[in-house]
Amino acid sequence: MRKYSVFAVAREAMRGHKGWEAQWTSPEPRKEYDVIIVGGGGHGLGAAYYLAKEHGITNIAVIEKGWLGGGNTGRNTTIIRSNYLYDESMDIYEHSLKLWEGLSQDLNYNVMYSPRGVMMLSHNVHDKQSFQRHVHANRLYGIDNEWLTPQQAKEFVPVLDISASARYPINGAALQRRGGTARHDAVAWGYARAASDRGVHVIQNCEVKGIRRGPDGAVTGVETSKGFIGAKKVAVSASGHNSVILSMADVKLPLHSVPLQALVSEPMKPIFPCVVMSNSVHAYISQSDKGELVIGAGTDQYNSYSQTGGLQIITHTLDAICELFPMFRRVKMMRQWGGITDNTPDRSAIQGVTPVKNLFVNCGWGTGGFKATPGSAHLFAYLIAKGEPHRLAAGLTLDRFRTGRLIDEAAAAAVAH
Amino acid sequence: MSGANRIAGQGRLTPAKTARFTFDGKTIDALVGDTVASALLANGVHLVGRSFKYHRPRGILSAGPEEPNALIDVSRDAARRQPNVRAPVQEVFDGMKVESQNRFPSLAFDIGGINNLLSPFFAAGFYYKTFMWPKAAWEKVYEPFIRKAAGLGVSPTEEDPDHYANRYAHCDVLVAGAGVAGLSAALAAAEAGARVILVDEQPEVGGALHFDTSVKIDGQSGYDWAQATAAKLKAMENVTVLTRTTAFGYYNHNFVGLVERVTDHLPKPDKKLPRERLWQVRAKRVILATGSIERHMVFANNDRPGIMLASAARTYLNHFGVAVGRKVGVYTANDSAYEAAFDLKRAGVTIAAIVDNRDKPGDAVLTEARRLGIEVLTGHSVIDTKGKLRVSSMSVARNGGGSARSIAIDALLMSAGWTPSVHLFSQSRGKVAYDAATGRFLPGTYAQDCLSVGSCNGTDGLQATIEESLAAGELMARATGNEGGNKLELSGENAFEWTGGMAGAAEGAGIDTTVKAFVDFQNDVCAKDIRLAVREGMHSIEHIKRFTTNGMATDQGKLSNIHGLAIASEVLNREIPKIGLTTFRAPYTPVTFGALISHSRGDLFDPARKTPMHAWEEAHGAVFEDVGNWKRAWYYPRSGETMHDAVNRECRTVRNAAGLFDASTLGKIEVVGPDAAEFLNLMYTNAWDTLKPGRCRYGIMLREDGFVYDDGVVGRLAEDRFHVTTTTGGAPRVMNHMEDYLQTEFPHLKVWLTSTTEQWAVIAVQGPKAREILEPLVEGIDISNEAFPHMSVREGKICGVPTRLFRMSFTGEAGYEVNVPADYGQAIWEAIWARAEPLGACAYGTETMHVLRAEKGYIIVGQDTDGTVTPYDASLGWAVSKKKTDFVGIRGLKRPDLVKEGRKQLVGLLTKDPNVVLEEGAQIVADPNEPKPMKMLGHVTSSYWSENCGRSIAMALVAGGQARLGQTLYVPMPDRTIAVEVSEMVFVDKEGGRLNG
Amino acid sequence: MADQALRKAPLAGRHGGSSGARVTPADPATRLALRAGPDAIGTLSLAFGLELPQRPKTSASVSGRHALWLGPDEWLLIDENGADLMGIASGVSALHSATDVSHRNTAILVSGPDAAAAIAAACPLDLGKSVFPVGAAARTVLGKIEIVLLRTGEEDYRVECWRSFSSYAFGMLVEGAEDAGL
C-alpha cells in the first residue's frame, strides 16, 4: 500500500489526486477464516490489525452490518483520558493512552490525537475527595493527573466562571494533560486501511444472523446476510448490539443498551482549548478542529436500540453547559444525534472468553469506549490469539458478576464519559 | 432611498417605512420587513461572506434558512451578538450592526484566500495523510493553524443578557408549514373543531406564495388568500398560529420542538419579552406541510457572488421589490426557473439568456419565454463563470462539446429542481422512499401518527395540493374525535405546471479533477471531492459525507445532499437508493442554547434547597456548602477566624459545653402500618421487631448485591409507626428503593411510606450541657437520663409546639435531636439558642459535625463507603442480623469475593507526626520505595485535625485492614512520604461514657 | 412553660406575576398524606366529611377542605381552615395510614386568564378544559421539581410543593406568568 506523507500529498496535488487507491478493499467473503470479528468499529478493526501485526494471524474477516465506524466509533465525543480510579481501569486505559500517543505513526494515518488536556471540574467537598482520590491513585500508578486550584483552572480555560456566586462554584479541578481528543472516523479508517493492507478482509453490509456451533459446542462460524462463513474463532465487538449477537449462541450478558446523545454547535473560531467535564452539573464539552462545540449529553433512561433520544436529555445538558459558560447561551445547536451504548452494572467493560468455546466478547464499554479503542483492540487481539486474557485485561472478565469482584467506576462516572 | 435596486411598484414592503443598519461599518438603508439579504441586494451588495475552507468570496444564494453562504454576525450591543446568522432569515431593524465573518483583514481582501490557491493540496481528507511527523507537531503546530483557519463566526464572550421562555403545549393537530398546503390542512382541521397549532418559520404565512405570484386561490392572489386565511385561523379559539417559529425537531410519540423568535426583528424590544420561546408540543396528530427547497446547479465556479437560486431571485423581486441584477442569466434543468426570468423581465430587467440543461423544457414555459423575447438555449450548459467579487460572465456551451460562448451577466439564477423537505418526516423515524420517476426521496413508511401533504409529499400541482391538504386536515381532526364542520372546498389555479429537475454534476462540472464545481458551498465540497472519496474506497454515503464533509455545514446539506448522492451514484454506477441517504437529525435549523434551556438559568437552573433555619444561619455568618441540592451551614467563622480556627473552636465548644446543629436535611420517611416492623426487617440488615416503641436503633440498608446503600437512625413511635431517617443525599433514592420492594416484591405487607423530610425541622443539641439547655423548654417529656436514655424517642411539646424529641448522638456526646414542624423551625432554634448561648454553647456546621463523628469513628455513607463496601468491611457486622432468613442483600453478602480474605476494611490511621493531616483521597502503600505502578492498599476516606485529640486523625479503607492494626504503612505524596500507623477507629471516649452524660 | 413559637411560612412576603396571571403564596393549611385500601374509603370519607375520590385526576372539596386523588390508595387532604386532620384520622379504626404533612408542603396560587399558560411554562401536563377541568388534581412536575396541581376554578390553580422547593416553584411560576401575560 502506498505510504501517506506530505510528499505523497504534494505529488498527488500536481495530478489531480488521481493516484490515490482505495483505503481498504471490499472482497467477497471466503468460505472460512481463522478469526471472524463481528463489528467493524474501532475496537473490532483494531483487533484485526493487531492480530495481523503482532500475532501473525492474517486470515481474518471483520464483518460489519452497516458501514465501518458507523456505530459508536463515529458517534461519540472523542474524549481520551486514562485518569480512572481502579487498577483494572488504569491498566487498560493507560495502555490505551500510550498507544494513542503513537497511533498516527503506527498506522501511517493521521488520527489527530490531540493531547489538549481533559479537565474535570470539582464543585463541592465530595467532588474534591473523589477527584483527589483519583489524582493520588493515578500518580502512584504513573498516570499524569494533577489537582488545580480554581485560579489555575481558569488560567488553563479562560472562559471558565470561577466566581463564588455560581450555583455550584468551582472549588478546584483535576487535569490530565495527556488527555484530549482524536478524530473518530480516522480511527476506524486508519485501522481498516492498515488491517486491509495486511490481508484482513473488511466486509461491510453483512449482518450476522446466527452463530453456528459444532457437536462439541465450539463455534464453527456465523450465518450472515451473505451466507454462512466458517471460522475457527469468533470474536464479538459490536457495541450496542452485543447482547443480540451473543444471544445467538445462548450467552446472556449483564448488559443493557441505552441511547447516549450528543450534539454540536455551529462552528466558531477557537474559544475552548481543552476538554472540560463536570460530574456534578452533568456536562462535558470540547471544541472540534472545525470549530464546533462538541457536547456530550446523558443517556436516556430506558433500553433502546433507536439511536435517538428525548429532547429533555439535550436541554438538561445544555442547562449545565450554559450555567458553566453563560456566554454560550447565544450559540446554536447545529446537530444532535444518538448512539447505542451497552452498559454493565459496574460501568466497566467486559472482555474475555464466554461459556462457548472459541467465542470471545468485548463489550460493555458503556459511554466511554472510544478512548479505550487502541488498548481494547490490542488486548482483545491477545485474547483471541492466546485464548486467555492479557495481564492488563485480566480484570475485565465476565466471572466478576458471579463472584462479586466488581470494578465499580460507576460512582466516579456518574456522568457519561 | 432604500437601495438602487429597489424596483418601484414591485414587492409588498411599504416604501415609507424605513430602517437603517450597518454592514461592516457601512450604513445600509432598508425597509421595514426587509431581511439583511434583501436590503443588501437592494443596495447592490452581493459579496457577503467567505467560505469555510478556501475562503472564497460568497454572496447570497437563497432567500431562506437553507442559506449556506451569507452568514453574518448580528449584534444589538456588545453582549447581544449572534454569530452565524443567515442573512436571508434575519429581518432588519433600526440600529442593528451586521458584520461579515471568516475574513481577515476585510471581506474584499481576505488573506485566508491563499487557501484557494493552495487548494490542490487541500483535497478532501488530505489531513489524514500528513501532519504526522514530528509527533508533537500535530497538537503544537498543525492543529492550531487549522483551528484558526476553520470555524466561521466568533463566539460571544459575554453573558447573554436576554432571557428565554418555554411553553408546553398540547393539541389535536400540529401543522408544520403555512404555505398553501399547511394553511389548507389547518383550516380543515380547525373547522372540524380540532385544537390546532399552525407554525411557520417565516414572519408571515404563505410559504412559496411569497414568490409565486402566478397563483390564485379562491379568486384572490395566493399571498392575499394566505394572509386572509391566517387571520381567520387566528380568530378561532381552538387555533394557535405561530409565525417566526421553526418546527426544529420531531421526537418520539409525536413530541415536536418549536422555537419562536420573538424579539430578534424588533428595534427596541420590551425588556419583558423573551428573546425566543421554546414550544414543546405534544400533538395527537401531525401534518407536515414543509414544502420543498430548490437545488442549485453543480458546475464550475458556481459559487461566485451574484449566483443564486431562481426562486430566491423571485422572492427578492416579488416580495421585497428588489432586482438582484440588471442583466441576469438563468441556468436551469427545471421549468420553475423560467418564471423567475418572466417576473424579472416584466419588471424591466434584461434576461441575458435562459440556459436549459435539458433538450426539451416544458412547452408552456418555452412558449412564454419566446413571447417575452427571452433567448432560450436548450441542451446547453453553463460550463464556467468569471468575476472576482461578483459574477461578470458565464460561459455557455452546447452539451456534448462545442465551443463556448461567454455572456456578460451581473447575476445568474439557477435551478436544478426541488428537493422535498422530508427532514421532519425523517426525524419522526419515517422511512423515505426514492421515487425514480421524479428523482426524489419522498415519505414512504410512516412511523408516527402524521401525514405529509403538498410538495414535501411530492404532490405536484396546486389543486392537488389543496385537495390533499384539506382531506388530511379533516382526517386528522376526525381521528382525534372532532365531529364538527363541513367538508371544505377551495379552488386554485396557477400559470404553469413545473417539470424537470436533475441531481448531480451538470455538464461543465467536469470530470477534470481541478474544476471547482461546488456541491456543498459552505464546506467547499466540490464534485471532484466526492469522486476522490469514492476512489479512496468511501462507498457508503455516510463515509462520503464524513470524508468530504459534504452536508456537514450549518445548513446540514439542505442543498448538497441530493447532489452528493447523485455524483456518488454515477461514479459507483449504482442507483441512488443503493447508496443510501444520510440520516436527518434535529434540529432542522440551528437553535440557540438559550432557547433550549429557556428558564433554566440563574435561580431556576437548579433548585437551591434551604432549611427553615437558613435565614438565621446566614445572619450568624455561616458559610454554606452544597450537599446535593441543599445549602448546608458548613461552619460559622467569627471575625478574623479562618475555617480551621472556626472548626477548632466549634469542636471544642461542643465537647466542653454544647452545640446546635441544623440536621433538617436528613431524609425522613414515616413507615406506618401493622406490618411496618416486618417490612423494615426486610429493608435493613438489623432486626426491628425487637425494637420497643419509644426506642431508636441505627440501621444499615444494603443493595441486593450486599453493599452498603444507606444508613440512619430509626425510631419506633408506636407498634405500627416508625420514623426512619436517611442520609441527606440518599433520601429520594432510599424512598424509591423502599417503594420498589414494597410495591413489587412484598405487596402483601400492610404498610405505607410517606416522605416527611420537609415536615420536620431538626435541631441537634449536642454536648454535656444539652440537657440543661433543653430541659426548661420541653413540655410533657421527662428528659432525664433515666427516663429518656440514649437512643430514645418521645412525642411532646417544646415552646408550645409539637415535637418528636430524639435522644441520639452523632458526636459521641449526650445529645438530642429536636424535630418540630418546619414552619416553627427558626423560632424554636432561636428559643434554644437563647438558652444555649449564655451557657457557652455555639452553633456548628457540617465540617465540625464531620470531625466530631470521625473522632468517634462513626462513618458517613458515601464518604467512608463508596458502593463497594460491605457492612463487615465497615466494621458494622454487629448490625447484620444473624437470625433473619431474609433481608435485601443477604445473598449478595455471601458471594465469594465479598467474603474473601484481604478485602479493604475501614480502619483508623494515625500519622507518625501528629501535626500532619493526611489528604482525603490519598493512597496508602506498604512499601514506599516500590517503583510505579505501586501496589495501593487503599485510601484515606476521612481526615481531620482533631482539636480535641490535639492531633490529626483519619479513617481509611485498607486491604486486610483489621489484621494490620499497629502496622506502619505509608502515604506517598508528591513532595514527601507520610508514615502512618493503622489504628482503631475510635479516637475519643472509647468507652462511650459521654453518650450517657 | 414556653410561649407558642412564631410560625414562619417559607414564601412569606413573596408576590409576583402579571396582569394575566397573579402568583401568590397560599395561607398555611393543615395537610394529611392519607393511604388506605378500598375497604376503608367509606369510613374515612365519613370521618373527613367528604367523599374520597376514587377516579384518577379528581378531587373532592367541601368548605375549604380538599381531598385530592394522588394514587389508587393515596390522597392528599388539605384543610384551609387548619382543622386537626390527624386528630380526625386517629379516630378511625379502619386500616389506613395518616401522616401529617402540613409543613412539608406549601402552596402557591396562580390566578387569572393566563394562569394555565403560566403553569405550562414548566409543567408538561395537558391543562386543556376538557382534560383538566375545575376540580382536576394531579401530581406532576414543574421544571425540575415535583408538584401537586389542583384546579380550583376556571382561572385558578393551587400548586402544592415541598417547602424547600417553593422558592424555585415560585420563581418559575412568576417567569411563566410574566411570559404568559405578554
Add this chain to the structure above:
Amino acid sequence: MLLIYCPYCEEERSELEFRHGGDAHIARPTNMADISDEEFQEFFFLRDNPKGLIFERWRHIHGCGRFFNAARDTVSDKFYMSYKAGEPKPDIPGVTTATEKTVETYEATEGTAK
C-alpha cells in the same frame, strides 16, 4: 420524550413524570438466602437486553407513584401496552423481534468505482 400510558391514572402522561425500573417479571427468589452464586448472578445481573419486544418496569414516580409494567419495542420505542404490577406477562400477538432496521445502513458495496 416518550408518552407513557399509566394503567393506574388511565391516561398517557409525559415521560418526565416517570422513572424506568429495569426489566419486568424478574421475581426475587423467595429462598433468597439459599440460592447459588450462579442463580444470584442470573437474578441480579444477567438480562436479555432484547432488540424488539421488551417487558419493562416503570414507576409513575411524579404521578400516582405506582410501579407498573409495559411492553415496548426497543427499536421503534413504541409501547404495545401497559399493565398493572402483579398482572401476568401478556401475549403480544405476532411480536417477537425487531420490526425495523436500526442502524444507518446502505445496501451494498459490491459495485466498484469507475
